[in-house]
Amino acid sequence: MKKKFKYILSLVILLSAAVVTPAFQVVAESQVFSESPQVDQEEVNTVQSDDTNASADAGQASSQVENPTLTTTTSARVDAENEQTQASSDSKEAISGSENKEEPAAIPVNNVPSSVDPSSARAANAQLTVQVLDSNSNQPIQGAYFTLTSLTSGEVTLLVTDSSGKVTIQVPSGGYFIKQVGTTNQRLNYAFTSIGNSINLQAGETKTLALYERQIVGEYAFGESPDTIHIPVNSTFDFSTQALGIEAFKLNFSGNIEKSISDSQIFPYYTNVDTSKPGTYVAIFMARQASYSVYTTHVVNVIVDPEQVGEVTVRYLDTQGQEIHETKTLSGTISASYDASTDEYKLSIDGYTLDESQLPENSKGVFSETAQTITYIYKKNPIPAADVTVEYVDTEGNEIHASQTISVNVGDSFDVSTDQYKLSIDGYTLDESQLPENSKGVFGETAQTVTYIYTKNPIPAADVTVEYVDTEGKEIHSSQTISGNVGDSFDASTDQYKLSIDGYTLDESQLPENSKGVFGETAQTVTYIYTKNPIPATDITVEYVDTEGSEIHASQTISGNVGDSYDTSTKNYQLVIEGYTLDESQSPENSKGVFSETAQTVTYIYTKNPIPAADITVEYVDTEGKEIHPSQTISGNVGESYDSSAKKYQLTIDGYIVDESRLPQNAKGTFGKEEATVTYVYTKENAATAVISDKKEKEPTATVVSKKSASAQRLPQTDEQGTLFPFVVGLFFIATASWLYFRKRK
Numbered sequence: 001m002k003k004k005f006k007y008i009l010s011l012v013i014l015l016s017a018a019v020v021t022p023a024f025q026v027v028a029e030s031q032v033f034s035e036s037p038q039v040d041q042e043e044v045n046t047v048q049s050d051d052t053n054a055s056a057d058a059g060q061a062s063s064q065v066e067n068p069t070l071t072t073t074t075s076a077r078v079d080a081e082n083e084q085t086q087a088s089s090d091s092k093e094a095i096s097g098s099e100n101k102e103e104p105a106a107i108p109v110n111n112v113p114s115s116v117d118p119s120s121a122r123a124a125n126a127q128l129t130v131q132v133l134d135s136n137s138n139q140p141i142q143g144a145y146f147t148l149t150s151l152t153s154g155e156v157t158l159l160v161t162d163s164s165g166k167v168t169i170q171v172p173s174g175g176y177f178i179k180q181v182g183t184t185n186q187r188l189n190y191a192f193t194s195i196g197n198s199i200n201l202q203a204g205e206t207k208t209l210a211l212y213e214r215q216i217v218g219e220y221a222f223g224e225s226p227d228t229i230h231i232p233v234n235s236t237f238d239f240s241t242q243a244l245g246i247e248a249f250k251l252n253f254s255g256n257i258e259k260s261i262s263d264s265q266i267f268p269y270y271t272n273v274d275t276s277k278p279g280t281y282v283a284i285f286m287a288r289q290a291s292y293s294v295y296t297t298h299v300v301n302v303i304v305d306p307e308q309v310g311e312v313t314v315r316y317l318d319t320q321g322q323e324i325h326e327t328k329t330l331s332g333t334i335s336a337s338y339d340a341s342t343d344e345y346k347l348s349i350d351g352y353t354l355d356e357s358q359l360p361e362n363s364k365g366v367f368s369e370t371a372q373t374i375t376y377i378y379k380k381n382p383i384p385a386a387d388v389t390v391e392y393v394d395t396e397g398n399e400i401h402a403s404q405t406i407s408v409n410v411g412d413s414f415d416v417s418t419d420q421y422k423l424s425i426d427g428y429t430l431d432e433s434q435l436p437e438n439s440k441g442v443f444g445e446t447a448q449t450v451t452y453i454y455t456k457n458p459i460p461a462a463d464v465t466v467e468y469v470d471t472e473g474k475e476i477h478s479s480q481t482i483s484g485n486v487g488d489s490f491d492a493s494t495d496q497y498k499l500s501i502d503g504y505t506l507d508e509s510q511l512p513e514n515s516k517g518v519f520g521e522t523a524q525t526v527t528y529i530y531t532k533n534p535i536p537a538t539d540i541t542v543e544y545v546d547t548e549g550s551e552i553h554a555s556q557t558i559s560g561n562v563g564d565s566y567d568t569s570t571k572n573y574q575l576v577i578e579g580y581t582l583d584e585s586q587s588p589e590n591s592k593g594v595f596s597e598t599a600q601t602v603t604y605i606y607t608k609n610p611i612p613a614a615d616i617t618v619e620y621v622d623t624e625g626k627e628i629h630p631s632q633t634i635s636g637n638v639g640e641s642y643d644s645s646a647k648k649y650q651l652t653i654d655g656y657i658v659d660e661s662r663l664p665q666n667a668k669g670t671f672g673k674e675e676a677t678v679t680y681v682y683t684k685e686n687a688a689t690a691v692i693s694d695k696k697e698k699e700p701t702a703t704v705v706s707k708k709s710a711s712a713q714r715l716p717q718t719d720e721q722g723t724l725f726p727f728v729v730g731l732f733f734i735a736t737a738s739w740l741y742f743r744k745r746k
Helices: 002-020 058-062 118-123 707-714 724-745
Strands: 024-028 044-050 077-079 126-134 145-150 156-160 166-171 174-182 194-201 206-213 228-232 249-251 257-260 266-271 279-289 294-305 309-318 323-333 337-339 352-354 364-366 372-380 388-394 399-406 413-415 428-430 440-442 448-456 464-470 475-482 489-491 504-506 516-518 524-532 540-546 551-558 565-567 580-582 592-594 600-608 616-622 627-634 641-643 656-658 668-670 676-684
Touching: 126 174, 126 194, 145 166, 156 166, 174 266, 174 279, 174 294, 194 206
Parallel strands: 044 077, 126 206, 228 294, 309 372, 388 448, 464 524, 540 600, 616 676
Antiparallel strands: 024 206, 044 194, 126 166, 145 156, 145 174, 174 194, 249 257, 266 279, 279 294, 309 323, 337 364, 352 372, 388 399, 413 440, 428 448, 464 475, 489 516, 504 524, 540 551, 565 592, 580 600, 616 627, 641 668, 656 676
16 A cells, blocks of 8 residues: 555656756757657756755646656756755766755856857857746746866856847857756746756857746746846955845745745845956855655846945136146045145146145045145236326316336236325315226236316305395395305395295386306305285195105295295295105106196105214234224215225324235124124234335334344454554554653654
């Protein structure tokens, strides 16, 4: 009974193995070798795996078995889980299996090419084609992987089938060992049972190996295992299931997942990853499907990413931001240091000088993923420019002040709109309506002239008084005063002075003869005589509003007689209102008129006066913050601009030099409600003399020399002759002469 049971069990095992066992078909020179004992055993040696642990459902699957055609002479059945293959160097030794050995991973291959080396292709005189088809549908299987090892050179080539299920390669004639290392790179469950195949290619021979694989139905056995991973170049590649997150499930004959497969049943089978070279590689894992007694594979694309490189661009600009030299680029590994402060990058450029006060802070640093820019700023070397002459003339073009000359370099800017050049000249006033357009500009090779035009100041004349009296000589309206300059004409016959006075009528028969005349040094009076009007008229209302129409002063009312004229353009009605200025451009057309029975309104519109701003204080301190010169105050109105960078405020102080690197940022600005301080910082001079200069006054230069230093200057130098010896000799001769003289007298 037991023998019978063993016999039945063996039969079931054989049937179940046939369900998923693929077969190679070898076609040489268009001739198909049928299964026959006469086929040369040395030409092709294929090892197929059998199953020693057949499922109880093998009988169910036997009805689906498609008998594969095997065109090789030898087939050794071994357990796929314990199978170990080894190809002999002469291609004649068959591959044997042992039930007590695990299926090993592919032997690592260094620098495995993904395609045939061009030099090999030139020497090729044999062609090999591998085709993989689905045993059920006969459709091509894409992404099946094979290793082709030359038994002569040991060179290994990785082959991958295309969408037609084929891969073709031309190789030199000789012996090869071809081994399948992956069924497909698609997420499909194809059985893996082929171990290896030794072939011999003759010169000029074309050979085709056809492999049929059977698909296992159901969900993908490797589940969520990754299809692609990235690793950095020169990193360590851990070819293990745990490191790459590979998982698999057992499938039964119905295609349903039974349970997870333990790590011991998932094998890292083949990889060609070379972490020293960026590129795309594969890592293939194998999992045992116990119910089918076969293996399935999963292909992981391993992408070795190139080394990340950062870039630093070095630019060379002038003070105007214009590029004066082509840029340079530094590149290096992220986080590596760079140094652009060397002479290789800190260039000497013809016609320019590097501005050492604006050296870039990032001339040294570390490469990063973000592009960086280093900017060196250069000053253009000075080229003497043609002079700029500032002239001062009157309205007739006559010179009224000595001209000034400015000499600098080509390309430098000039500004003669400052108080240093825009002068105040006694007896004249600058004509602001004729200011020169070229008061600011740039020095060039052509001479330039800036002309300021002044008008002669007038001589004030005695006032002309316009009086308003009734027929009794009593004043009925406040007098008006007309001012002007000697020689100017005046006209008091206009409506501004020939007033319509409420309740009165101007007596046209007594108009003054001197209502028009010329200002002189003697005061003059113009008198208008009015007669009183008898009929009361409706009042005239004079309103005072701002530009928004809001009342800014209580309105006034003018009463008079019907037919009498009124005049609200006088100072009585054209009021001076604190904080406001009458808008002359919007004077009411009915400021003068005639009283009537209908009420009338005269509206004067005022603009709000500017608000005095808080003062700007200009301080002068040394580097310790101590005051070295009395401060100055600049006053103005809110919203007006100020400029303390002129020489009027940026003073030259005896014994000090202004620190150009610490010039105040608020040297120019706008007046506001809050006080502001502009601080100029000076550094002390180290010289023994100091020259004091001012914009408007110049004093003699004083040089102080100590007695000690003066005497020190009189000492003879080492290469000079001393004056002491002649002096002693002279004294000796004088003493001798005196002695002889006195002796002779005795």
